[in-house]
Structure formats: structure tokens, C-alpha cells
Amino acid sequence: MRAWQVERRKRTRHLIELGGLVVKAGIVELTNDDRATIYGAMLWMAEKLQSHEGKNARNLWTAKGRQAFDGERREEQMGRRT
Numbered sequence: 001m002r003a004w005q006v007e008r009r010k011r012t013r014h015l016i017e018l019g020g021l022v023v024k025a026g027i028v029e030l031t032n033d034d035r036a037t038i039y040g041a042m043l044w045m046a047e048k049l050q051s052h053e054g055k056n057a058r059n060l061w062t063a064k065g066r067q068a069f070d071g072e073r074r075e076e077q078m079g080r081r082t
Contacts (some may be wrong), residue, residue: 022028022038029039031037 027038027041031041045057048054051057
């Protein structure tokens with residue numbers, strides 16, 4: 001496989017994973033799949049990250065995301081035990 005094909009597949013997988021996070025967070029359902037709302041929220045996040053509050057916002061969001069991933073991992077492990 002050519003190098004450009006490998007890179008294209010990596011990029012495609014990355015974009016699919018990011019889209020999966022939007023779905024996983026419930027944003028698609030909460031916004032009724034309104035792309036303008038979703039995009040606007042992402043722009044707001046980008047502005048927040050670029051502001052003087054950016055570091056605090058990133059730390060808060062990272063902690064919340066890790067907590068959610070850990071909770072899901074525990075649920076999966078509990079499901080395997082039964």
C-alpha cells in the first residue's frame with residue numbers, strides 16, 4: 001500500500017473516532033442532530049481554550065472525560081464478570 005493511502009486511512013479513522021465522541025457524549029441527540037448548534041458549541045469551546053480561562057477549562061474537561069472513560073471501562077469489566 002502506498003504511503004498516501006496509509007495516511008488517508010489513518011486520517012479517516014481519526015475523524016471517525018472524533019465523530020464517535022460527539023455521538024457518545026449524547027450531543028447528536030441533545031441537539032436533534034443540528035449541525036449549526038454542534039459547530040457553534042465547538043467554536044465556543046475553541047474560543048474558551050484560547051482565552052485566559054483556557055488552561056482551567058482544559059483541566060476540567062480532561063478530568064471529566066477521564067472520569068467518564070474510567071466509568072465505562074468499569075461497567076464493561078463488570079459486564080464481563082457476569
